[in-house]
Each structure stands twice: as structure tokens, then as C-alpha cells.
Amino acid sequence: MSVHPCLCRCVSGCLASELSFLLEPTDVTAVRDRPLMLDCRVQGEEPIMITWRKNGSPLPTGPRVRVLANGTLLLQSFQKRREGTDADMGEYDCAAQNRYGMLVSRKAKVHLASLPKFHTHPVSMSVDEGGVARFQCQVNGVPEAKITWERDRVLNACDLSSRSRYTLLPMGILQVTGVRQADAGVFRCVATNIANTRYSNEATLNVTGGAPRTYKEPIILSGPQNLTITVHQTAILECIATGNPRPIVSWSRLDGRSIGVEGIQVLGTGNLMISDVSLQHSGVYVCAANRPGTRMRRTALGRLVVQAPPEFLQWPQSVSKPAGGSAVFTCVAQGVPEPHLIWLKNGKVLMPGHNVKLTNNNR
Structure with a gap:
């Protein structure tokens, strides 16, 4: 959930210089050994300093990890494991700061693309002619794998989907209705994503028939x-x-x-x-x-x-107040399930205290 911090103002007329995001980092699936870029573009009065955090801790930069001039984070080669350090997967956010305050972006989750072995394979079956056959395979790919089917080692998913008796469901299910002798064969599914391609075990469809069908x-x-x-x-x-x-x-x-x-x-x-x-x-x-x-x-x-997903119906507006006065910020969001709101001040979580009061589920 993207939560904008409340930025305190004490100088009248500085609203045009406030920091605001033009582009925040978004959730992404990275491929091992390939470059990864996370956006962070901000407008406001210069100079603006952009820093990045990973899992809440400052992200050190170096030859492999760089912050570009426009604030974008570049990882030259995304790694699953690095000797003596954590992997590159995690939650990333950027912080922009100028003389008026600090603005922290939403947290972007970075996952590693993967395609493990199938955990559900199609099972061989015998079906009466005119009956129904069903095969299923399942694999937990990141991102979700595209599933196609082969019969007798021929990738004919397009042909299958054009037949009215064949139904391909996106969750790795193949249905065959009104089964005929010509449908007999060896089936397997093929899973493909940006990380890999995998093949399931093979399953045989035997078609029996000849005798009149009973009720x-x-x-x-x-x-x-x-x-x-x-x-x-x-x-x-x-x-x-x-x-x-x-x-x-x-x-x-x-x-x-x-x-x-x-x-x-x-x-x-x-x-x-x-x-x-x-x-x-x-x-x-x-x-x-x-x-x-x-x-x-x-x-x-x-x-x-x-x-x-959570969305803001009303968000805090900038104000100018004299020292010793009171300032009220309002934030209203909706979503299912109901979102939990968190207030930040200059990038740090704002907790209730002697001069800070949070009401109505932190609104």
C-alpha cells in the first residue's frame, strides 16, 4: 500500500517547492544474472537527494548497485545468492529529500523469476467412447507460467483449443468431452515463463468402446x-x-x-x-x-x-501554521479487505505522543 508521509511546513508560499513523485518503484520479477531497474522520479526544489533502502535498511551503492542521475536504481546483475551478503530479493523503497522535508515512496517487492518442477502431474486414464477425460498439471512459477499441452510429443495446443470438444483452462486443466478413438494418445503439459521451460510426466488416454452404453x-x-x-x-x-x-x-x-x-x-x-x-x-x-x-x-x-486494492479517497493537504498552533491532516482510503493506514513524517513512522493524536483508524 502506498502511503505518502505528512510533510511539515513552516514557510509560507513554499508549496510549489514541495516534493512529489512523478514515478514510484513498482513490484517486479527479476531474472537471475540480468540487469534490474527500479524507477524513482521526483519533482520539487533542487537540490534533491535520492537514497534507496532494502528491507528498511540503507542500500549501499558500488560498481554493481548504482543510483542514476534521475533517481533510478540499477542493479547490474540480479543475484539469487552472493557470498557474505543477502540475495537481491526483498522490498525496496526510495526516499527523496530537499530543504523542506523528505518523501518516501511505496515499497516495491522484487521477486526472483523461478520455475520449479511440477508438483501435480497428469494421470493416465481409461474413458469410454463418448465419455469425458480430464488431465491436470500444476507448477508454482514466478511469474505464473503459461501452460500448453502436447499429445504424442507434438505441441498442438492451438489445434486443441480450436476443437469444440477440447477445453483448455488457464490453471493447467485439459478437458475432453465426447471422447473418440482418435483422442487416444500420450499427453503432457509444458510450463513456460521467463525463467525456464519444464515438461510434466506423461499420461496416457485409453479409449474403450464398442458396446452399447448403459444408463x-x-x-x-x-x-x-x-x-x-x-x-x-x-x-x-x-x-x-x-x-x-x-x-x-x-x-x-x-x-x-x-x-x-x-x-x-x-x-x-x-x-x-x-x-x-x-x-x-x-x-x-x-x-x-x-x-x-x-x-x-x-x-x-x-x-x-x-x-x-487500497485506494485513497482523501489525502493530506499541505498547510502553513504558526509555531504553537494545531495542524490537522486527513487521510481516507478504501479497499477489500479494509486497508490499514500508517502515517510517516520525514520518512519515519509517526507514533502518537503528547503533541500527536491519531483518530479513526489512524485517519
């Missing part, structure tokens, strides 16, 4: 999982069902409210996609697999939690 009650193979995302992102709730005859998948909210139609799309045979989510989309969603022409059904539930 089978509806079964939800995989229902929606609890999901927490941020406003304006896209939520995908999985629901894939099998049975004979093929069940009809429908969605509702547990609280009875309408899901609506704007931004709502069904992927494959029953996965629910909500584009550009808002806080109103938070709730428990119910996936139902109905046997056609009857009331027989199976259900699965998943909770969607939508969060909103």
Missing part, C-alpha cells in the same frame, strides 16, 4: 474450487460432469441472487467464466449437473472472493 447417473468429475482474485480480473469456475445421457450443467448462486449475463461466458460444456469481476461477484456459486428431463442432479459448491 449412468450424473457425476461431477471436478467442481468449482474456492477462488480469491482482484477486481477487474477474470474468474473461471470449473464444472465438468459425466453420465448417460450427458448431463446438463447449470449455475446459480447459493444466496439466490442472479449471476447476470454481462461478462458471463460458458467454457466447454459447463465451466463458468466471469470477466472483469467486481465486488458484487463475491459469493458461493453452485454447479448442478442435471439428468435431462428429470429432477435428478448432483451439485458442487465453490466460493469466489473478490478483493479490491
Whole structure:
């Protein structure tokens, strides 16, 4: 959360000389052995001194770590480990100071790009012709890895996604409905990000058939999982069902409210996609697999939690007061969950004291 410090003023007419950020450092994922730059651009009366901190401590500069003339921090070669010192990962902030005071930027988290081994691999399965197959792989990449699928060692994700019976979900899930003999083969997923490319174990899809299919009650193979995302992102709730005859998948909210139609799309045979989510989309969603022409059904539930990053509704305004007078600064922010406000003075946390009072959750 970006919190601007309160800057004390005792000289009337100096407001035009106040420090303000043109560009603050932002969260970034760095690649090992490559350069990293963090922005810090400030306007105000010169001279302005820019310093950087890492994890709250002053950041020493040298041949490998430099502060450029415009305030930008340059790390010549980002390191995971360095002998006798900490790695370069951590929280960075910059401080700008002139004769009127000091301004401290937001904290920018710097992560190291990584792609470890898969912790979930696809599993071989045998499916009746006309049935449903589902494969899943999972890997914790930083940044999040792009998942594509191979069949028989051929990268054909584009071909797969163009087929109406194949559904690729972004969380490493491949669904195949109305399975045919031609779908049989060896599947594996490929994970790729800026750090590396990895391949999962292989899984075989065997397709059985020939005999007439008998009646089978509806079964939800995989229902929606609890999901927490941020406003304006896209939520995908999985629901894939099998049975004979093929069940009809429908969605509702547990609280009875309408899901609506704007931004709502069904992927494959029953996965629910909500584009550009808002806080109103938070709730428990119910996936139902109905046997056609009857009331027989199976259900699965998943909770969607939508969060909103903190934003300022009102922020402190600069004032000029005579010595011995009182100054009131107001700061109001909103977000989900409710943000916690911290006051800084000249870059240091401002604590309540004999002449400082914080009210209304530090506002």
C-alpha cells in the first residue's frame, strides 16, 4: 500500500517547492544474472537527494548497485545468492529529500523469476467412447507460467483449443468431452515463463468402446474450487460432469441472487467464466449437473472472493501554521479487505505522543 508521509511546513508560499513523485518503484520479477531497474522520479526544489533502502535498511551503492542521475536504481546483475551478503530479493523503497522535508515512496517487492518442477502431474486414464477425460498439471512459477499441452510429443495446443470438444483452462486443466478413438494418445503439459521451460510426466488416454452404453447417473468429475482474485480480473469456475445421457450443467448462486449475463461466458460444456469481476461477484456459486428431463442432479459448491486494492479517497493537504498552533491532516482510503493506514513524517513512522493524536483508524 502506498502511503505518502505528512510533510511539515513552516514557510509560507513554499508549496510549489514541495516534493512529489512523478514515478514510484513498482513490484517486479527479476531474472537471475540480468540487469534490474527500479524507477524513482521526483519533482520539487533542487537540490534533491535520492537514497534507496532494502528491507528498511540503507542500500549501499558500488560498481554493481548504482543510483542514476534521475533517481533510478540499477542493479547490474540480479543475484539469487552472493557470498557474505543477502540475495537481491526483498522490498525496496526510495526516499527523496530537499530543504523542506523528505518523501518516501511505496515499497516495491522484487521477486526472483523461478520455475520449479511440477508438483501435480497428469494421470493416465481409461474413458469410454463418448465419455469425458480430464488431465491436470500444476507448477508454482514466478511469474505464473503459461501452460500448453502436447499429445504424442507434438505441441498442438492451438489445434486443441480450436476443437469444440477440447477445453483448455488457464490453471493447467485439459478437458475432453465426447471422447473418440482418435483422442487416444500420450499427453503432457509444458510450463513456460521467463525463467525456464519444464515438461510434466506423461499420461496416457485409453479409449474403450464398442458396446452399447448403459444408463449412468450424473457425476461431477471436478467442481468449482474456492477462488480469491482482484477486481477487474477474470474468474473461471470449473464444472465438468459425466453420465448417460450427458448431463446438463447449470449455475446459480447459493444466496439466490442472479449471476447476470454481462461478462458471463460458458467454457466447454459447463465451466463458468466471469470477466472483469467486481465486488458484487463475491459469493458461493453452485454447479448442478442435471439428468435431462428429470429432477435428478448432483451439485458442487465453490466460493469466489473478490478483493479490491487500497485506494485513497482523501489525502493530506499541505498547510502553513504558526509555531504553537494545531495542524490537522486527513487521510481516507478504501479497499477489500479494509486497508490499514500508517502515517510517516520525514520518512519515519509517526507514533502518537503528547503533541500527536491519531483518530479513526489512524485517519
